[in-house]
Amino acid sequence: MALTQEAVLAGIKEIVEEVAGIPAASIEMNKNFTDDLDVDSLSMVEVVVAAEERFGVKIPDDQVSELATVGDAVNFIVKASA
Amino acid sequence: MIKVRTGTDSQILSVGGYQPARVVPNSEIVDRIDSTDEWIQQRTGIESRRFAAPDESVIDMATKACQQALDRAHLTMADIDTVIVATITYPFQAPSAATALVARLGNPQAAAFDINAACAGFCYGLGMASDFVRSGTSKHVLVVGVEKLSDFTDPDDRATAFIFADGAGAVIVGPSDHPGIGPTVWGSDADSRDAIVMNPSWNEFRNDAQGVKWPNISQQGQAVFRWAVFSMSKAGVRALEAAGVTPDQLDAFIPHQANVRIIETMAKEMKIPEKVIIAQDIRTSGNTSAASVPLAMSALLAEHPELHGGLALLIGYGAGLVYAGQVVQLPPKP
Numbered sequence: 044m045a046l047t048q049e050a051v052l053a054g055i056k057e058i059v060e061e062v063a064g065i066p067a068a069s070i071e072m073n074k075n076f077t078d079d080l081d082v083d084s085l086s087m088v089e090v091v092v093a094a095e096e097r098f099g100v101k102i103p104d105d106q107v108s109e110l111a112t113v114g115d116a117v118n119f120i121v122k123a124s125a
Numbered sequence: 126m127i128k129v130r131t132g133t134d135s136q137i138l139s140v141g142g143y144q145p146a147r148v149v150p151n152s153e154i155v156d157r158i159d160s161t162d163e164w165i166q167q168r169t170g171i172e173s174r175r176f177a178a179p180d181e182s183v184i185d186m187a188t189k190a191c192q193q194a195l196d197r198a199h200l201t202m203a204d205i206d207t208v209i210v211a212t213i214t215y216p217f218q219a220p221s222a223a224t225a226l227v228a229r230l231g232n233p234q235a236a237a238f239d240i241n242a243a244c245a246g247f248c249y250g251l252g253m254a255s256d257f258v259r260s261g262t263s264k265h266v267l268v269v270g271v272e273k274l275s276d277f278t279d280p281d282d283r284a285t286a287f288i289f290a291d292g293a294g295a296v297i298v299g300p301s302d303h304p305g306i307g308p309t310v311w312g313s314d315a316d317s318r319d320a321i322v323m324n325p326s327w328n329e330f331r332n333d334a335q336g337v338k339w340p341n342i343s344q345q346g347q348a349v350f351r352w353a354v355f356s357m358s359k360a361g362v363r364a365l366e367a368a369g370v371t372p373d374q375l376d377a378f379i380p381h382q383a384n385v386r387i388i389e390t391m392a393k394e395m396k397i398p399e400k401v402i403i404a405q406d407i408r409t410s411g412n413t414s415a416a417s418v419p420l421a422m423s424a425l426l427a428e429h430p431e432l433h434g435g436l437a438l439l440i441g442y443g444a445g446l447v448y449a450g451q452v453v454q455l456p457p458k459p
Contacts, residue, residue, distance in 0.1 A: 083167070084168075084346060084347055085168065085346075085347070085384075085386050087347070088347050088351045088354075089354075089390065091351075092354075092355055104347060104348040104351065107347055108347070
C-alpha cells in the first residue's frame, strides 16, 4: 500500500532534523534542501539513505540530485512506495 | 610429493611516512575553482595538503618513507625479501615502481611488484604481506603506499582539485610469536567502476593530443560518499568480526583519509566508541590515496605514542570500486 504524503513528510522532517539539525517545524514541502535548509550534497546522501531504510524504497544515486525540494523527495517516495 | 613451506604469525614491525615540504593551503586552490576555504573545510575537513616538488618523484618519496620504516624496525634493506608498492601515479607502465625502489634502496634481488587497488592499495598489500609471512613465502615484507596525485589532478575541476595530494607511507611486515594482523576482508563493487576514474586512456591521449586533456582523476561525489559510508562501514564490521575484536576493544580507527565527513559518518554507523582515537590526518595531508593509511598511522603514533602496540582497524577503499580492511596491532615503539 502506498504511503501517504502526510506520513512521508512527517518522517522526512524527523530525518532532516536528525541528520542536519534543522528544527522539524521549519521544514515544509516547498523548502529547497540547499537554499532554504542548508542541507549540503553530502548531508543529502545521509537523508536519502535514512529515508530508504525508513520507507523501504530505493532512491538511486542519479535521482538524488533531482530532489531539490522537500516536496520532490516526499512525492518521489510516495510514488516509489505505490 | 611437493615440499611446502610454512611460516609464522605476522605483525607490523614499524611504520614510516614522508610528506613533501611544500604546504598548500586551501587559499592556493580556491581561485581556479571559484570556491572558498570555508566551503572546502565544511565538505571535506581539508585545511591544507602537501604537493611534491616538480622534480620530486614517487620513488624519491617512497625511498624516504621506507628508510624511516627500516630505521624504526632496526633492519636494513638486506633483511627485506619482498617489496609491494601500491600506487596509481607512477608514470611508467613498466618496469614497476617496486623494482625502481629496491634498486634505489640497495637490494635489487628482492621480489618486487606493484599493485593497482587505488586508495585501497595499501590495505590490499598489507593483507598479502601478512599472508606471505604466514605461508613462509617471505620473512620481511616492505609494503609501500605512495602517490603523486598532483600530477594527475585537474586544478580546474571543482569536484576534485582540493581533494588530492602527495606523500608516501610504508610498513614492514615480519614474523611474530602471536597474530598481529587479522584476516583481510576485501572485495570490489565493480558495477560502480565509473564512480571514480582516471581518464582519458593513454591511447586516447596519444591519438588526440590536441583535443584531449592529460589523464586525471574525477569522481561522482554523492555516489562515492554513499558507498564509502554505508557499504564500507559494513565491511569494517566484517573485518572486526573476522578478527574476533569488538569496537570497544579498539584503540584506534585508521580509515582511508578521503573526507572527514566520510570518516565521521562511518564511525557513527559502525558505533565506534568515543574512547577510540580516530585518524583525521586528512585535515593537513589531503587525500593521498594509497599512501593515506600508513601516513595516518605514522602521524597518529607520533601524536599518541601510547597507541604503540594497540589495536587498530584499518580500511582502504577507492577506485574500482575496491576495498580491503583488517584489524592490526600497531607497531611497537621504535
